[in-house]
Amino acid sequence: IAGITQAPTSQILAAGRRMTLRCTQDMRHNAMYWYRQDLGLGLRLIHYSNTAGTTGKGEVPDGYSVSRANTDDFPLTLASAVPSQTSVYFCASSLGSNSPLHFGNGTRLTVT
Amino acid sequence: GQNIDQPTEMTATEGAIVQINCTYQTSGFNGLFWYQQHAGEAPTFLSYNVLDGLEEKGRFSSFLSRSKGYSYLLLKELQMKDSASYLCAVRDSNYQLIWGAGTKLIIKP
Numbered sequence: 459i460a461g462i463t464q465a466p467t468s469q470i471l472a473a474g475r476r477m478t479l480r481c482t483q484d485m486r487h488n489a490m491y492w493y494r495q496d497l498g499l500g501l502r503l504i505h506y507s508n509t510a511g512t513t514g515k516g517e518v519p520d521g522y523s524v525s526r527a528n529t530d531d532f533p534l535t536l537a538s539a540v541p542s543q544t545s546v547y548f549c550a551s552s553l554g555s556n557s558p559l560h561f562g563n564g565t566r567l568t569v570t
Numbered sequence: 571g572q573n574i575d576q577p578t579e580m581t582a583t584e585g586a587i588v589q590i591n592c593t594y595q596t597s598g599f600n601g602l603f604w605y606q607q608h609a610g611e612a613p614t615f616l617s618y619n620v621l622d623g624l625e626e627k628g629r630f631s632s633f634l635s636r637s638k639g640y641s642y643l644l645l646k647e648l649q650m651k652d653s654a655s656y657l658c659a660v661r662d663s664n665y666q667l668i669w670g671a672g673t674k675l676i677i678k679p
Binding site: 498499500501502503516548555556558559560561562563564 | 574600601603611612613614615618657659661665666667668669670671672
C-alpha cells in the first residue's frame, strides 16, 4: 500500500541519548517534512526537504538534524535528547510545494 | 507575526450541521487547507481553497474569503465518526504551511 511509513511507533529515551526517527515514502513525492505536535499548539515544522539532496530549517530546528540522500527516505536525528523534545513527531510528504501533505502515522517520543 | 485562529473545542449533535471557523494573518497567501485528525492518528487532507468561494465535497464544504482572512469548514449530517480535531493551515508567500492549533469537535448522540 502506497504511503508513508514511520518507525518506531513509540519510544522512551533517556536524556542525552542519540535517536533517529525513520521515515520512508513510496509515492515518489519530491517534498518531505518533519513536524512535531504538542498539546494546544499547531503542528510545528522542524525541517523540510524540497527535493532529494536538499534540506531546510523550519520553525523549530534546534536539536534536530535531517538528511535526504534519496527521494524515499528522510530520517530525523536527535543528537542528544532533552525532555522538551517529548512530543509526537509526524513525517509528511507532498508532490509539490502547493500540493496537500500526506502524513505518516507518527512517532510518540518520550524523553526522560 | 503569522497567526491562525480556530476555536479550541466545539460540541454538536449527531445529524446536525456545524461550522468551524478559521481566521488567519499571514505574510502572503497561497492556499488554505483543512485536515481532519482523529485522536492518536495522523492528519488527513479534507479540502483546499485558493480562490474565494465555497468548495463542496460530499457532507463537507469549505469556504474562503481572502479579503477577510477567513475560512470555515461546514460539516452536514453529522455522524459520530466525525468526532475529531479539524486543523486549518495556510500556505504563506514562501509556500510554508502555517498551522492552527486545531478545533476538537465532539459529537453527541
